[in-house]
Amino acid sequence: MSTTAIETKVALDQALDLNTAPRKQSSVEVTDYDNRQTVGKITVDNPKMTCRGVNVYYGEKHAIKNVGLDIGANEVIAFIGPSGCGKSTFLRCLNRMNDTIPICRVTGQLRLDHDDIYDKSIDVVQLRARVGMVFQKPNPFPKSIYENVAYGPRIHGMVNTKAELDDLVRESLERAGLIKEVEKRMDEPGTSLSGGQQQRLCIARAIAVNPEVILMDEPCSALDPIATAKIEELIDELRENYTIIIVTHSMQQAARVSQRTAYFHLGDLIEVGETDQIFTNPKHKLTEDYITGRFG
Amino acid sequence: MNKPTASPPTKIPSRDIKTIVNAGLARRHAAERRFRWYGLIAITLGLTFVVLMFANIIGKGYPAFWQTYIQVPVTFDAAVIDPQGNRDPQAIETADYAALVRAGMRQLFPNVQGRLELRALYGLVSSDAAHELQDRVLQNPALIGASQEVWLLASASVDTLVKGNIDRALDESERPIKDNQLEWVDKLQAAGKIEKQFNTILFTSGDSREPEQAGIRGALMGSFFTLLVTFLLSFPIGVATAVYLEEFAPKNRWTDLIEVNINNLAAVPSIVFGLLGLAVFINFFGLPRSAPLVGGLVLSLMTLPVIIIAGRAALTSVPPSIREAALGMGASKLQMVGHHVLPLAMPGMLTGSIIGMARALGESAPLLMIGMVAFIVDVPKGFMDPSTVLPVQIYLWSDLPERAFVERTSAAIMVLLAFMILMNGLAILLRKRFERRW
Numbered sequence: 001m002s003t004t005a006i007e008t009k010v011a012l013d014q015a016l017d018l019n020t021a022p023r024k025q026s027s028v029e030v031t032d033y034d035n036r037q038t039v040g041k042i043t044v045d046n047p048k049m050t051c052r053g054v055n056v057y058y059g060e061k062h063a064i065k066n067v068g069l070d071i072g073a074n075e076v077i078a079f080i081g082p083s084g085c086g087k088s089t090f091l092r093c094l095n096r097m098n099d100t101i102p103i104c105r106v107t108g109q110l111r112l113d114h115d116d117i118y119d120k121s122i123d124v125v126q127l128r129a130r131v132g133m134v135f136q137k138p139n140p141f142p143k144s145i146y147e148n149v150a151y152g153p154r155i156h157g158m159v160n161t162k163a164e165l166d167d168l169v170r171e172s173l174e175r176a177g178l179i180k181e182v183e184k185r186m187d188e189p190g191t192s193l194s195g196g197q198q199q200r201l202c203i204a205r206a207i208a209v210n211p212e213v214i215l216m217d218e219p220c221s222a223l224d225p226i227a228t229a230k231i232e233e234l235i236d237e238l239r240e241n242y243t244i245i246i247v248t249h250s251m252q253q254a255a256r257v258s259q260r261t262a263y264f265h266l267g268d269l270i271e272v273g274e275t276d277q278i279f280t281n282p283k284h285k286l287t288e289d290y291i292t293g294r295f296g
Numbered sequence: 297m298n299k300p301t302a303s304p305p306t307k308i309p310s311r312d313i314k315t316i317v318n319a320g321l322a323r324r325h326a327a328e329r330r331f332r333w334y335g336l337i338a339i340t341l342g343l344t345f346v347v348l349m350f351a352n353i354i355g356k357g358y359p360a361f362w363q364t365y366i367q368v369p370v371t372f373d374a375a376v377i378d379p380q381g382n383r384d385p386q387a388i389e390t391a392d393y394a395a396l397v398r399a400g401m402r403q404l405f406p407n408v409q410g411r412l413e414l415r416a417l418y419g420l421v422s423s424d425a426a427h428e429l430q431d432r433v434l435q436n437p438a439l440i441g442a443s444q445e446v447w448l449l450a451s452a453s454v455d456t457l458v459k460g461n462i463d464r465a466l467d468e469s470e471r472p473i474k475d476n477q478l479e480w481v482d483k484l485q486a487a488g489k490i491e492k493q494f495n496t497i498l499f500t501s502g503d504s505r506e507p508e509q510a511g512i513r514g515a516l517m518g519s520f521f522t523l524l525v526t527f528l529l530s531f532p533i534g535v536a537t538a539v540y541l542e543e544f545a546p547k548n549r550w551t552d553l554i555e556v557n558i559n560n561l562a563a564v565p566s567i568v569f570g571l572l573g574l575a576v577f578i579n580f581f582g583l584p585r586s587a588p589l590v591g592g593l594v595l596s597l598m599t600l601p602v603i604i605i606a607g608r609a610a611l612t613s614v615p616p617s618i619r620e621a622a623l624g625m626g627a628s629k630l631q632m633v634g635h636h637v638l639p640l641a642m643p644g645m646l647t648g649s650i651i652g653m654a655r656a657l658g659e660s661a662p663l664l665m666i667g668m669v670a671f672i673v674d675v676p677k678g679f680m681d682p683s684t685v686l687p688v689q690i691y692l693w694s695d696l697p698e699r700a701f702v703e704r705t706s707a708a709i710m711v712l713l714a715f716m717i718l719m720n721g722l723a724i725l726l727r728k729r730f731e732r733r734w
Contacts, residue, residue, distance in 0.1 A: 100623060102547055125626050133624035139617035141636060151635070152625045202621070209626065 039284045040273035044072035044260075048213060048243040049094060054108035056089055056098065056267075063089050066108075067269040069262060071213070076235060076244045078254035078275065081264035082290065087247045090264065091215050094245065095131035096124050112213070129156055132206035136218040138198035140190030140205070145182050148190040148201055149173060152209035168208060176204035177234050196227025203234060207242070214238065216246040220253060232257050251291060255279050263287045353713070357706025363495035363508065364450040364458045366421055366484060368400035370429060371443045377433060378440055388433060388440075393426035397448065404489070405480060416477050422449040424497075424509045447491065452507040452700040454481055458490060461699050472698075498707060502675045503689065507700030510693075512708050514675045518588055518668070518683030519657060521676060525592020526656050530599040531649050535638075537600075538607030538645070543633050562601035569598045570662030578666060585667035586682035594666060595656040602655065606648020610641040643730035650723040654716050660687035686712045 047070040056064035064086045071077055079087035089098065096117060098104045110117045117127050129152070140148050149169045152158075159165045169186075173179040178200045182193070190201050199219055206214055216235070220228040235244055235257045248254050254261050255275060262272040263286070271278065271287045282288040374381065377391040401417050402408065408417050425448040432446070433439050453472040456462055458481070468475050484490045502514030545551045573594035577583045583590050614637050622632040663669070668684050669692065676683035684692070686708060693705040 095624070097620065097624065100619075125628050128624060128626035133620075135617060135620055135624070137617055139615075139621040141618065141621060142640065151622075151627075155625070155627055155631055155635075205621075205625065 038068065038269045039271040039287075040278075042069045042269075042272055044070045044075070046073050047071060048073040048113065050109075050111045051093075052109045054090070054093060054106065054110060056086070056093060056107075057105045058101070059103040063267050064093070065267040069269060069272060071243060071245060072260070073243055074239055074241075075260060076239050076246060076258045077260045077262060078258035079245065079247045079262050079264060080249075080251060080254050080290070081270075083249075084266075085264040086267040087262075087264040088217055090269075091217055091245060091247050094213070094215055095128050095133055097128075097133065099124060129209050130211055131213045131215060132209065132211035133215045134199070134202050134206055134217070134219045137222050138195055138202055140193070140198050140201050142189060142191055144187045145173075145190050145193070145201060146186040149204050149208045152205060156209055158209065172204045172208040173201075175207055175238070176200045177230065177237075178204055194227070196223050196230060199223060199227070199231060200234065203231070203238075207238070211242065213243045213245065216244065218247050218249060221249060228253070251279070263290065265290070353706050353709050357703060357708075357710045359459050359461075360498060360700075360703035360707035361495050362459075362492045363497065364455040365447040365491050365493050366450045366454070367445055367489040367491070368397065368421065368425075368448045369403050369443065370396055370400045370446045370448075371403075372396065372429075372433060372439045372441060373399070374441045383437060383440075385434075388437065389430065391430075391433075393429040393433075394423075396429055397421060397425045400446075400448075404484070413476060416474055417480065419451055420454050420477060420480060422451045422506060422508045424449050424506070447493070449497070449508055450490070452698060453477075454490075455508055456699045457481060458485070458492065498704070502673045503671060503684070503692070504673060507696075507698050507704060510701070510704060512686065512689060512704075512711060514672055515684050515686045515689035515708070516711075517676050518591075518672075519685040521588035521679050521683065522591040522595060522663075522668075522685055523653060523657055525589055525679060526595040526599055527649070527653060529592065529596040530603055530652070533596075534600050534603030534649065535607055535645055537604050538611060539633060539638065541604070542608050542611040543637065544629065558601050558604050562605060565661075566598055566659055567661040567665065569594050570665030572597065573662060574665045584680055584682070586670050586672070586684070587680050588668075588676065588683055589679040590666050591663050591668050591685065592679070594662045595659060598659065598662065599649075599652040599656050602652035603645070603649050606652070607641070607645045610644025610648065611637060613644065614640045643726050647723045647727045647731075650719050650726070654719040654723075657685075657715060657719070658687055658712065660685070660691055663688055664691075686715075 049071040051070070052068045054064055054067045055062065067090060079091060081087045092098045093106055093110060094117075098106060106118060112127070112130060115122055117131075141151065143151075146169055149172050150165055153165060153168050159168055170179060173182060178197060181197060182188075182201075185192075190198065193201060199222075203214075203219075220231050223231065232253065235246065238244060246254075246257065258275045260272065261275045261278040263270045263278065263282075263284070265286050271282065271284045273283075278287065279291060282291055373396065376395050377393075378384070378388055380387060398414075398418050401421065402414070405417060408414055428448060429446070450458070453462070454477075457473050457478070462471055462473060464471075464478065473481075481490065497509060498511045499516075500513055501509060501511035504510040541551060541555065573590060577590045577593050578585055583593075618636050618640065619632055622636045623629075627635065663685055669688050670682060670684065671692070672682050672684055674681070690705055690708045690712065693701045693708060
């Protein structure tokens with residue numbers, strides 16, 4: 001899925017254009033994707049999610065400006081960018097967590113497979129079961145470890161018997177690489193675990209409902225390097241079955257876990273491409289500045 | 297030195313930081329010491345008044361927990377109790393037990409003659425003594441015909457005398473107890489026929505005009521029924537309102553207006569709620585006066601804002617991360633609230649409610665407006681029975697001149713304070729035990 005030479009040239013031209021001329025303010029109803037300003041190739045061959053012309057407003061503030069991006073099935077895509085660039089906002093559009101903010105308004109098209117996720121016929125409950133989420137701060141429920149993992153299957157009615165639920169909980173914990181540590185203490189509160197364990201518990205909780213996509217919002221920012229390494233390993237394993245979108249402040253982490261990387265800047269998707277290419281050969285000046293640590 | 301200069305300073309003053317800081321250090325420390333002293337003085341002052349208040353109430357109230365009894369030889373004369381000799385329960389119940397008491401008193405002091413003298417003698421025991429004898433006989437009819445030494449309730453003036461609250465040096469006309477009565481009491485005391493026992497009447501009977509027969513049972517039951525109505529109404533409504541406003545209601549001008557009004561309601565003087573209750577519940581809906589149901593309705597109005605505000609505070613203190621976690625799992629809003637937010641907020645809500653209920657327990661002004669201030673002897677048995685409540689009982693007794701009622705007023709205050717401390721203790725316990733910190 002490498003960028004062809006022609007595309008690269010087009011992208012480069014656009015990038016140059018970007019740097020010389022002031023950017024035109026994206027209007028709400030932009031659909032002209034041929035003239036998109038993002039550098040790199042936003043489409044993939046087998047998209048799991050497709051986003052086109054996404055704009056997000058917090059009241060008057062235009063937080064995401066006309067972003068178009070495909071997320072491929074079974075890939076790990078990392079969103080990077082300086083603080084306040086909109087990467088978390090964009091992430092939260094993908095399972096409509098932004099709905100909880102009253103002043104937030106989302107326009108544009110976001111599809112999960114073929115369903116428009118902002119369509120009235122789509123219930124957020126169903127969407128969030130399909131698009132799981134892991135948050136920045138580990139946030140296990142103040143209940144037992146077992147109850148934490150069992151919660152999702154229970155509310156969605158995924159299991160019929162206690163035995164099925166037991167199996168599902170065990171399997172989820174196993175896939176989250178936590179089973180050995182908690183096997184003997186399933187009834188202890190989830191909050192009694194260490195930070196890294198808590199975050200893996202949150203991942204286990206998310207995968208217990210067997211989602212198609214997992215969103216991770218800086219999942220390691222509150223963890224020490226060893227716990228981080230474990231989570232990264234886990235992300236790599238989970239890629240087999242899930243599509244994973246990870247927001248991260250750590251460029252090393254993005255480089256380690258992701259196949260594609262998207263760079264956001266002040267609400268714009270500046271550049272997207274293969275992770276190797278983004279980190280070794282960024283095409284946009286802003287991306288380069290950020291990656292080389294000139295700001296961020 | 298550091299003199300301010302109009303011309304731009306050429307150089308930072310050369311005094312080193314150590315001397316500058318040291319120069320001001322003494323002043324800073326002195327200010328801190330002064331502040332500590334102010335704090336200590338304030339606390340000491342506050343504590344002194346609390347101690348004074350408690351000492352005063354307990355000092356006045358504790359004798360009320362003891363009651364004077366006189367040992368009287370009683371002959372359960374069959375000719376008086378059961379003249380027909382057929383053990384007819386009705387006849388036994390309506391018999392003249394006061395005559396038995398009088399006979400017993402005459403037996404104690406056989407030399408007393410004359411109508412006035414005898415009346416003074418009979419005045420040593422309470423009019424309740426006859427009921428006491430009636431109870432005994434009804435419970436055990438085998439007593440009829442037998443003789444027994446019975447401890448009978450002394451009258452309030454004897455009780456006051458025995459507790460040392462009557463100045464013997466006063467002129468006879470200024471004392472509630474006459475010279476001859478004084479003499480008899482002294483004789484009885486010397487013979488060991490006067491005794492102070494724990495005052496169970498205080499806790500088992502309703503109000504009475506006779507201090508020695510007056511108890512707080514009626515007021516306690518009235519308070520209980522009133523608070524039950526208050527809790528059953530205000531807790532569910534308050535919690536539901538708090539949850540709706542905090543979690544479901546859109547944030548717009550209307551909800552802002554409602555919020556402001558709820559906060560204002562919490563500050564409305566309680567007597568206003570009493571007037572409202574009088575106008576709405578009694579005059580419009582025609583509910584009975586003096587009933588715990590109406591009292592509970594009025595106090596609910598007063599307690600609701602407190603519970604709503606406490607409930608909202610408890611809900612806000614549940615961290616957003618828990619809400620996000622639940623929503624992120626695909627929980628609906630109601631599931632998020634029901635499964636996670638409400639259980640976590642519940643201890644805080646309960647604490648707020650208990651404190652609100654404690655306030656309602658101590659409230660008297662609104663209940664005066666709806667007629668719970670009547671003199672009610674019978675212990676209420678339900679929500680519609682006329683009754684009064686503990687603080688109103690205190691108010692009623694505090695108006696009465698007898699020394700024995702002064703005692704009982706303080707005793708009732710002690711009971712009320714005990715319940716308050718109990719409720720606040722429960723609130724603290726709940727908070728300590730169940731409240732989570734993040």
